[in-house]
Amino acid sequence: MQFYSKEDIQAFDTVRFMYIQTTLTGHIFTITLNRPEKRNAFTPTMAEEIIYAIAYAHYNPEVRCVIVQAAGPVFCAGADLNAFHDSSANQTNDTLPQSREEARLGDAFEQLLKPSIAKVEGPVLAGGFLIICGCNFVVSTPNANFSLPEVKRGIWPMQVMASLSKVVSDRKALEMAISGRNYTAKEVLDFGLVTFIVEKESIHSEVDKLADMICENAPLAITAGMSAFQQIKNLAEHEQHAFLKAQLDHLLQSEDAKEGVLAFKEKRNPDWKNK
Numbered sequence: 039m040q041f042y043s044k045e046d047i048q049a050f051d052t053v054r055f056m057y058i059q060t061t062l063t064g065h066i067f068t069i070t071l072n073r074p075e076k077r078n079a080f081t082p083t084m085a086e087e088i089i090y091a092i093a094y095a096h097y098n099p100e101v102r103c104v105i106v107q108a109a110g111p112v113f114c115a116g117a118d119l120n121a122f123h124d125s126s127a128n129q130t131n132d133t134l135p136q137s138r139e140e141a142r143l144g145d146a147f148e149q150l151l152k153p154s155i156a157k158v159e160g161p162v163l164a165g166g167f168l169i170i171c172g173c174n175f176v177v178s179t180p181n182a183n184f185s186l187p188e189v190k191r192g193i194w195p196m197q198v199m200a201s202l203s204k205v206v207s208d209r210k211a212l213e214m215a216i217s218g219r220n221y222t223a224k225e226v227l228d229f230g231l232v233t234f235i236v237e238k239e240s241i242h243s244e245v246d247k248l249a250d251m252i253c254e255n256a257p258l259a260i261t262a263g264m265s266a267f268q269q270i271k272n273l274a275e276h277e278q279h280a281f282l283k284a285q286l287d288h289l290l291q292s293e294d295a296k297e298g299v300l301a302f303k304e305k306r307n308p309d310w311k312n313k
């Protein structure tokens with residue numbers, strides 16, 4: 039993780055977050071965006087808090103799945119519009135370790151080598167897309183809606199487009215950015231921005247079920263696989279085969295790979311050691 043080191047996250051228990059809450063229950067780490075009065079619009083400090091929490095999840099071997107959810111009626115209203123022009127809108131969090139370089143929300147999610155789920159119960163706007171595009175699963179209620187209103191504010195979703203175009207086609211990403219209109223959950227499900235839609239009453243239990251299912255799978259294999267999946271993008275095609283073979287050979291030496299086969303033969307659930 040580019041922005042924080044393993045040493046930085048040792049201070050995690052002493053950090054007092056201003057804009058998020060976190061919980062670790064079993065292997066599931068939950069980040070709650072907690073600025074409902076401003077519809078979870080994020081200031082640079084709030085973004086930094088989210089990134090630090092992601093770094094914690096990334097380095098903590100206990101964490102096997104991350105859920106991002108939001109307090110209040112809106113999942114995220116994007117970047118705080120006041121913070122663009124008014125530096126007094128930016129309170130700093132002095133309890134956070136200093137990040138090693140300017141941290142970016144989209145990049146942090148990309149570098150998280152643990153599966154992540156966005157639990158979306160209300161509108162997602164603008165910079166909020168950095169979160170949902172960064173998560174591996176987006177579970178949404180039917181009433182949530184999705185929009186890139188930047189063009190209505192005289193700007194353009196620069197960084198968002200980089201994240202969005204990894205999830206949907208360039209044509210759809212441009213359509214959303216140029217129109218600036220609201221898309222329903224059903225519409226964005228159809229082009230893959232949302233993974234599935236569930237009724238409001240069952241979203242918590244459905245997301246918990248999904249997280250439990252992820253946690254039952256081999257954590258080392260998932261992390262190694264997510265890392266390899268990222269790394270091959272930087273390799274020439276002729277280098278990819280050897281790289282992937284080496285990655286698999288390495289994984290085959292792991293205790294978990296042996297346990298996975300043994301548990302299958304013994305007709306029992308595997309007991310993963312993450313080694």
Ligand SMILES: CC(C)(COP(=O)([O-])OP(=O)(O)OC[C@H]1O[C@@H](n2cnc3c(N)ncnc32)[C@H](O)[C@@H]1OP(=O)(O)O)[C@@H](O)C(=O)NCCC(=O)NCCSC(=O)C[C@@H](O)C[N+](C)(C)C
Nearest residue numbers: 075076077079115116117118119120164165187195197198
């Ligand atoms: C989200 C929303 C639909 C919710 O409506 P509501 O009726 O439930 O709530 P509200 O009364 O409009 O807002 C409640 C409070 O929340 C504040 N708020 C809402 N969105 C905000 C925002 N983005 N920045 C600052 N305050 C924001 C409102 O100003 C207000 O504050 P006040 O009570 O002090 O008046 C409505 O607030 C809204 O349209 N907000 C604006 C959203 C918007 O334009 N976002 C664009 C942000 S720019 C952006 O994200 C650019 C991004 O691409 C750049 N980067 C990638 C680098 C991060």
